[in-house]
Each structure stands twice: as structure tokens, then as C-alpha cells.
Amino acid sequence: MNRPKNTRALVFSCLAAACFTLPHFGAHAAEITWRLQSVAGAGTTEYKNLVERFAKEVNQRTGGRVEVKTFPAGMLMSSATVVDAVSKGTLDVGHTYLVYFSGKEPALKAVNEWPAEVNALQGYNWFYEGGGSELMRKIVARHNMHFLGVSPLLGEQIWSKKPIRGVADLKGLKVRAAGLAADGFAKLGASVVALPGEEVYTALQRGVVDAVEFTTMPVNYGLGLQEVAKFISVPSYSGGGTSDWIVSQAAWNKVPAELKPKIEEALKVASMDYNTSAVAEEKELMVKLEKSGVTLVKWPDSEMRKMENARLAVMKDKYAAESKDYAEKLDSQLKFLGKLGYRVN
Missing domain, CATH: 3.40.190.170 (Bacterial extracellular solute-binding protein, family 7)
Known part of the structure; x- marks a missing residue:
């Protein structure tokens, strides 16, 4: 489930810094500034409706106290190295696939996939309602990371x-x-x-x-x-897969206790907004593909x-x-x- 950079389209990374803009919120300096690299490319719905929306929600819900500077896939480093960078504390936040880290942590194999799809949101719901967050955070914590949450992921064909x-x-x-x-x-x-x-x-x-x-x-x-x-x-x-959001443990520890639930809620709001647009986009594409x-x-x-x-x-x-x-x-x-x-x- 890796998404490395491709030269045919602006899917995984920009060709130049002019291809994307970093969110800017307000005139007051934030107490905490995070750098986040995503697995999503700058031109994708996932980057616009999920990653940038998350950054906006965090700023609004924390009253500007936390700012998230977002970077598309490949802008700071290769997608495959994001988890390792967050684990080492050289990157604050990663929107990624934890399966990239399965070579160092066998428990993370196939972490983003399920054997079968019963419900398109099953992975998301398992994490938040079925005990998944407790199990996954325990695994991730031993690698100096906080597992912030997950976002729904459309299935593969x-x-x-x-x-x-x-x-x-x-x-x-x-x-x-x-x-x-x-x-x-x-x-x-x-x-x-x-x-x-x-x-x-x-x-x-x-x-x-x-x-x-x-x-x-x-x-x-x-x-x-x-x-x-x-x-x-x-x-x-x-089906039922998810993408992962991880935060360096050192960066997470610096967040005041009253702001942590607000950041978690920001991710849930952005995730549901993205899922709605992604499902619509896929259905439109199916029609377009058949016509072509x-x-x-x-x-x-x-x-x-x-x-x-x-x-x-x-x-x-x-x-x-x-x-x-x-x-x-x-x-x-x-x-x-x-x-x-x-x-x-």
C-alpha cells in the first residue's frame, strides 16, 4: 500500500513549492507549531479535504495555540521514511501508513487492510469504537509515537x-x-x-x-x-481500510492537556468530511471510466x-x-x- 512519488501526475508530490500553499492562521504566533508530511499528493482530494482541513480545524479548535504546517508526499522526505522520522522525533506529525514500519514492528503488518469488507467504515469504527485505539496505541507507543487516530480509506481494486x-x-x-x-x-x-x-x-x-x-x-x-x-x-x-496519523511522543507531550481532545476531534471532523467527498469522487470516476x-x-x-x-x-x-x-x-x-x-x- 505504498504511495511513492510518480512523475506522471501531481499525485504524490509537487514539482515545485509553488504548487502548494501552507495554511496561515491569524496574526498571533502559535504556542506550538507542528510540521506534518502526508502520504497524499498536493493535487489530491485527500490532501485538500483531509490534510489541509485537519490543519484548519486544529487551529480553530485550539484558538490558534497550535499551528500545523502541512507538506504533501515527498516534499520533506520519501513517504516510506515518514514513520521512522516521527519515531526519531525529526518530524512532528505523519499522515501515513504504519505498514511502512512493519519491518521494525511485525505487529504493523497489513495494519491498513482487512481480510474482507463488511462496512466501508469498519476500520475507522474499530479504531474508535471497537477497542482498536487501545491496542494500536500500545504498539506504537513503544516506538516513541502517539497514535493520534485514523481516517477512512477507499478500498483498492x-x-x-x-x-x-x-x-x-x-x-x-x-x-x-x-x-x-x-x-x-x-x-x-x-x-x-x-x-x-x-x-x-x-x-x-x-x-x-x-x-x-x-x-x-x-x-x-x-x-x-x-x-x-x-x-x-x-x-x-x-475494504474497510484506514490511513494513520502519528505524532512524535515528544511533540505530543508538549501539548497542554486541555488541547489534546480538541486536536483529536479536529481529526475526526476532517476525516468524515474527506470520506464524504472521496466516496462521491470514486462514484463519479466509475461513470467516467466506463464512458471512456x-x-x-x-x-x-x-x-x-x-x-x-x-x-x-x-x-x-x-x-x-x-x-x-x-x-x-x-x-x-x-x-x-x-x-x-x-x-x-
Whole structure:
């Protein structure tokens, strides 16, 4: 689920400082100033309606006492190094994917994905209402970070050069994938190819791969994947996901106690505002894509179930076996899915 910089579109970073503006609030100097780098590119709805909205909400709710200076993906550092920078205290805040840190913390593998989607907001609701915040903050705290919260994330689809109608079509297919998606596809017989995100377009164009999973539909569209992949398998196989907000523990400790709930509330408000706009954007894109000649290939429930079972097997047999904390987290998530009506086996 990595989102590195791509030269084809302003999706992950600006080409120059003139491409974005930092929020400025009021004439009075803030008591606390945070630098925040996002995984979202400057030209995306995610950056405008989530990241910049968060900064605005923080300023308003704290009466200007806390200012957040936002930077799009790649502006200060690569997206893959943001979590490490926050852990070391060289960056105050990261809007990122904690899976980037899973090499140092096995409990964070597949942290942004679920085996199945029962509800588009299941990851968000689990964190805030299903015990997720307690489990995740315990894990993150030992790396000198405060887990501020999460934002809803649209699910991912498979973009391909030929129609993929079910798991049987994955056998032998060359698929660019990463993380849980890579392990899940491999379990189903795909030939998984490891490629950085900035190479997915050319890999499809040149036939290095037959299909890719990368990130959400609006981002993939911004990269121009519809030009080289005329088929998209739907619905999302990674539903209910989230993006993560982490704060350096040293930076969080400096925030007065009365302001901390206000910052947390600012994130919730920005997250819901973004989710509304993102869902609308994706629906509009689906219509636009079909009109342009792209085919949305609908998988039947029976095939989706096979995909879910493969992903769940990886999570149980591989990831949970490597980390007791991951096993505890997975158990909590599966119980939450059960309450929503998901049949685990």
C-alpha cells in the first residue's frame, strides 16, 4: 500500500513549492507549531479535504495555540521514511501508513487492510469504537509515537490488461502487488512482481506485468492507469481500510492537556468530511471510466469469498504467527467483523 512519488501526475508530490500553499492562521504566533508530511499528493482530494482541513480545524479548535504546517508526499522526505522520522522525533506529525514500519514492528503488518469488507467504515469504527485505539496505541507507543487516530480509506481494486473474473484467472498472472495483497495473490497462484509505485504505469505499458494493485481508484486514475489497463475488477478486495496519523511522543507531550481532545476531534471532523467527498469522487470516476472504454468487471460473491479466505489465511498462519500483538489485533478485528455480520469461516 505504498504511495511513492510518480512523475506522471501531481499525485504524490509537487514539482515545485509553488504548487502548494501552507495554511496561515491569524496574526498571533502559535504556542506550538507542528510540521506534518502526508502520504497524499498536493493535487489530491485527500490532501485538500483531509490534510489541509485537519490543519484548519486544529487551529480553530485550539484558538490558534497550535499551528500545523502541512507538506504533501515527498516534499520533506520519501513517504516510506515518514514513520521512522516521527519515531526519531525529526518530524512532528505523519499522515501515513504504519505498514511502512512493519519491518521494525511485525505487529504493523497489513495494519491498513482487512481480510474482507463488511462496512466501508469498519476500520475507522474499530479504531474508535471497537477497542482498536487501545491496542494500536500500545504498539506504537513503544516506538516513541502517539497514535493520534485514523481516517477512512477507499478500498483498492485490480487494474488489468485483460479481464479478471475470479481467482482462477489469477493463476500464473503477472501481478504487481505489495504487502498483504502480494501474499494473498501468491497464495491464489499469481506470479507476484515487486515494483515501486512509480513504475506501475510503465510496467503495464511494456507488458512487464499483466495487472497491478496499487492504491485507490482516484489516485490510480491520476496516474493514468486507465490508459494501459482497460479492465478493473470490483468491488474492492481490501475494504474497510484506514490511513494513520502519528505524532512524535515528544511533540505530543508538549501539548497542554486541555488541547489534546480538541486536536483529536479536529481529526475526526476532517476525516468524515474527506470520506464524504472521496466516496462521491470514486462514484463519479466509475461513470467516467466506463464512458471512456474501461470495463468494470464485477466479481460474484463466491469469488470474493475465495479472495477473503486467502487473505485471512495469510493473516492467521503467517502474520499472527510472527507477532503476538498482531494475533491479538487480528482477533479483535475479526470479532468486530463478526458483530457486523461477517462469517469468519
